[in-house]
Amino acid sequence: MKMTRQPLILLASLTAVLALSACGKNNESTAPAPSATPPAAATAPAPAAPASSSTAPMAMNNAPAGVTFSSVELGSTVDANNKILASGTSFAPKDSIYASVDTSGSGNAALAVKWTYQDGQVVHEDSKTLNATGPETTAFMISKPGGFPAGNYKVDISLNGNQVASKDFSVK
Secondary structure (H helix, E strand, O other): OOOHHHHHHHHHHHHHHHHHHHHHHHHHHOHHHHOHHHHHHHHHHHHHHHHHOOHHHHHHHHOOOOOEEEEEEEOOOEOOOOOOOEEEOOOOOOEEEEEEEEEEEEEEEEEEEEEEEEEOOOEEEEEEEEEEEOOOEEEEEEEEOOOOEEEEEEEEEEOOOOEEEEEEEEOO
């Protein structure tokens, strides 16, 4: 009896070691396996995904990382936080005109403005590089000592080269 017990214990131990090592290999290769063998991987990773669900939300939280546009406001003065003190869309010729741009998110981004006169003539272009770690307000300003000609103007806001907003205003 002792002879049959030893081989059975050895066989059970060997089976357990193989099963555990196979489980470890399965967890290590869950990401690459779907691209290598889609039919087999489609059924195998499904049970593995809930077991590693603690890493999935972390990846999901990292996915939206980036800077996004929130809003733009125009005015003739800003506070220390680059927020417009009194918003408006009509300015005097000698006013300084500010565009206060709110963004959110985190990461690096290029924020740009393009100020144009009614016929599409570019008055001024400016850009700033953001290294955001949350909500931010960035101010852009134009002024002309001799005064702006009366008429209709527009400011276009771009984030990473894509236009995200446009605001019309006038000088009277």
